Amino acid sequence: MERANSSSLESFILMGVSDHPQLEIIFFVVILFSYLLTLVGNSTMILLSSLDARLHIHMYFFLSNLSSLDLAFTTSSVPKMLIILWGSDKTISYGGCVTQLNVFLWLGATECILLVVMAFDCYVTVCPLHYTTIMNPRLCWLLAAIAWLGGLGNSVVQSTFTLKLPLCGHQRVDSFLCEVPAMIKLACGDTSLNEAVLNGVCTFFTTVPLSIILISYC
Numbered sequence: 001m002e003r004a005n006s007s008s009l010e011s012f013i014l015m016g017v018s019d020h021p022q023l024e025i026i027f028f029v030v031i032l033f034s035y036l037l038t039l040v041g042n043s044t045m046i047l048l049s050s051l052d053a054r055l056h057i058h059m060y061f062f063l064s065n066l067s068s069l070d071l072a073f074t075t076s077s078v079p080k081m082l083i084i085l086w087g088s089d090k091t092i093s094y095g096g097c098v099t100q101l102n103v104f105l106w107l108g109a110t111e112c113i114l115l116v117v118m119a120f121d122c123y124v125t126v127c128p129l130h131y132t133t134i135m136n137p138r139l140c141w142l143l144a145a146i147a148w149l150g151g152l153g154n155s156v157v158q159s160t161f162t163l164k165l166p167l168c169g170h171q172r173v174d175s176f177l178c179e180v181p182a183m184i185k186l187a188c189g190d191t192s193l194n195e196a197v198l199n200g201v202c203t204f205f206t207t208v209p210l211s212i213i214l215i216s217y218c
Contacts, residue, residue: 028085042067045146073107097178110151123216
């Protein structure tokens with residue numbers, strides 16, 4: 001879906017559960033409560049890690065990264081989701097949809113990589129005599145950077161494939177947010193390559209991190 005292809009598309013309609021209005025208020029309350037807990041919990045973690053000198057260690061450095069990521073990840077989609085559930089206006093601009101798609105892909109993959117990094121940090125603690133030598137501040141920053149940049153790479157690849165799909169004027173997104181599977185369903189052309197890329201990326205970012213995490217605890 002190149003910009004030329006979508007020149008007539010100024011916005012999309014996020015359907016969510018609009019076919020079942022009675023569920024919207026339930027979803028709104030549950031999602032709002034969960035979002036507020038996420039904001040409070042992650043903000044507290046970041047503040048404590050910054051203010052308490054005793055927490056200026058590698059584990060809390062990665063936890064602060066994870067908390068920052070969770071804040072950004074949820075804030076990139078939940079506020080718009082709440083607006084859609086609460087009101088009658090369920091539209092999102094083309095630019096807003098593209099931004100949401102890219103941020104969602106970026107932070108989702110980053111979280112998977114960061115969890116692997118944290119598992120590695122936990123594994124290295126088995127050898128406390130070598131821990132401070134191996135997990136020096138420079139390596140910690142490098143591993144964090146790899147996680148964030150790796151997620152960004154995933155976003156560039158998937159969004160590029162997704163945004164080239166021909167939509168043929170279709171605007172109704174059958175989801176709460178602009179995500180790859182929902183955007184693929186809108187396409188009016190061949191989506192086999194997009195589906196293959198999506199399946200491959202999902203398999204990689206699910207099985208590989210999970211396997212490494214499990215091995216690190218064996």
